[in-house]
Amino acid sequence: MAKRLLSDHFLEDTEKMPYTILITSGPTREPLDPVRFLSNGSSGRMGAALSEAAISQGFAVTIVSGPVRVAYPPAAKVIEVETTQEMLDAARGEFVRADCVGVIGAAAPCDFRAASVSKQKIKKNADGRPLILELVETPDILASLATMKRPDQWIVGFALESEPHTGVGLENAQMKRQKKRCDLLVLNHPNAIGVDVTTVSLINACGEIIQELTSTKRTIAERIVQLMSR
């Protein structure tokens, strides 16, 4: 699909072509060998809830998703990926489009990958010795999108902290907000993975907690889209 130029943005008939929200969703997988991988239990449910909220508020939605069981709304365009690098590549390709007004980083990309991927299935050591694995960081998807963000675009990030309600958790979240240049950061707890009702803190671009919300992913999703489409 040909990319359109920024200038096209102003030529669009917005009645014919709705603005698009880009949503990353689900986990990524980082292979150790042809069989094994690192991943996490992200279900893609928050991504699905955000997509539904965005569509019902009149946006087009593109989802870049890792492997999930969840059903995305049929009206959404879904790009399936496996690794964090693939998710980044796909997200960059979509974020650069003139009709893309913002990105919501609801995915839980693996932030570590094996320093080298074994071409053969890794064998157990014959004498049962431990296996030492060297992990390196994967690219930071939102921080990377932040470097190419246009003035007319916004970024919503998610932070998952083990201890979100302590000073440390909040401080970490603030560091993430700055690095990813988030207009809104959604801070939640590991218990958010795979469940439906959860507690989040919404932090604005100035670092202020503007709302604490204990609710279903659907209600939280609606609130996020509402905040960004004002």
Add this chain to the structure above:
Amino acid sequence: MAKRLLSDHFLEDTEKMPYTILITSGPTREPLDPVRFLSNGSSGRMGAALSEAAISQGFAVTIVSGPVRVAYPPAAKVIEVETTQEMLDAARGEFVRADCVGVIGAAAPCDFRAASVSKQKIKKNADGRPLILELVETPDILASLATMKRPDQWIVGFALESEPHTGVGLENAQMKRQKKRCDLLVLNHPNAIGVDVTTVSLINACGEIIQELTSTKRTIAERIVQLMSR
């Protein structure tokens, strides 16, 4: 559920109580911290195909399954687990039952786990240094069941070798067959994960390749159950 004694076996009215085949299926997950885990792409489709074949040949089926998307036959009893240790515990509990005639180890359990699981989400190193992870072996489910196997029970193992058609792949498979005391070993290729048509070698208790089969998982499953119910 109360376990029944071996002697009960001979008291059963087999018309009322069919023999049960125990099937392990899907991947397991080994946590690194509250969010991340090691796993593999096993879909559970071979386990589902084996369950269908066993049920259609008149057996009851108990499936011990890791997290999968596949739909198991409604007539099967399904026990859901996450880690390899949980899969082993559940499988032992079922294998000891008097009506259990055999186990088919179609699961792809993680054979490594983190030496220590972090209670907190593991942070990136501030200076981008690699993360060193120490992995240790998980218990071998079939080898463990083999130590408690009754004379009236059989074990079918699966071996996944990167190079199944070379001498090395076959030799590794033979070692697995002996360690797990398999009456039948199904040797297949990493491309078996997540796809439907695959090539397997069937190896009997004496280490002889009795059949090579390129077919759907359904046909392979029917052949395996047929071989074991003769």
